[in-house]
Amino acid sequence: MNQELLDEITIERQCRKYFDVELEVKELIARAIPTSATSKGTIFKAGGQVYLFMTSQGIQLLDDVRKIVQRMGCEAAEFLPLHGEAEYFDRIAREKFKAMFPGKPIVSDDDLRYYRNLTPYNPALVRISKIRGELRGFDARSHVWRKVKDYSYSKISPKHS
Numbered sequence: 001m002n003q004e005l006l007d008e009i010t011i012e013r014q015c016r017k018y019f020d021v022e023l024e025v026k027e028l029i030a031r032a033i034p035t036s037a038t039s040k041g042t043i044f045k046a047g048g049q050v051y052l053f054m055t056s057q058g059i060q061l062l063d064d065v066r067k068i069v070q071r072m073g074c075e076a077a078e079f080l081p082l083h084g085e086a087e088y089f090d091r092i093a094r095e096k097f098k099a100m101f102p103g104k105p106i107v108s109d110d111d112l113r114y115y116r117n118l119t120p121y122n123p124a125l126v127r128i129s130k131i132r133g134e135l136r137g138f139d140a141r142s143h144v145w146r147k148v149k150d151y152s153y154s155k156i157s158p159k160h161s
Contacts, residue, residue, distance in 0.1 A: 007031055011044060011053050019125050020084025023047060030149050033137040035068045043074075043128070043135060043151075050128040050153050062089060063117035065124045071145050073136050077129035077155065082121070092119040130154045 008025040015023045023046040031042040039056035052074065054065065062079060069076045081088035093115035097106060106112060131153040136145040 007042065011042060014053065014123060015125060018082055018123055019080050021080065021125070023051065029151060030135050033072070033135065033148050034140060035072065035138055037140045041068070041072070049155065050131065052126040052128055053123065054126070055123040059120065060122035060124065061117065062119045062121045065121050065126065066117070069126055071136065071138070073132045073134055074128050075130040076126050078127040079121070080125040080127065089116050089119050128153065
């Protein structure tokens with residue numbers, strides 16, 4: 001069995017295990033891209049969409065993943081919640097807000113925005129809406145982002161009338 005096939009099977013299993021989604025990997029665009037000193041990401045196509053699957057050996061927060069996606073030259077369409085729990089990011093944000101301000105009620109979504117970014121998110125699965133001509137990876141020796149591969153992608157969504 002070749003390494004690419006093993007990577008496809010591993011990603012499909014991880015998506016089922018951690019995100020409760022069934023994805024059939026059609027193409028590995030770039031695999032094991034360094035995204036920090038302790039994390040790696042794989043860009044792949046599944047079901048007509050492009051995804052980034054990312055894991056870290058250390059702590060990884062939603063805000064870290066947001067920044068990494070941008071630095072890779074991508075735009076995120078959706079951050080899939082762990083365990084398929086639709087309210088995962090909001091639930092953790094509420095818990096963190098209540099721990100910090102036990103007596104204060106949550107009035108609006110703005111109260112949770114900061115705490116949502118502090119949600120643990122390892123592994124991460126991101127549906128990508130756009131790749132701006134090249135994928136970049138993190139060079140840990142020089143601490144800069146370098147081109148890994150030329151690739152353009154833009155998901156065009158139909159207009160609803």
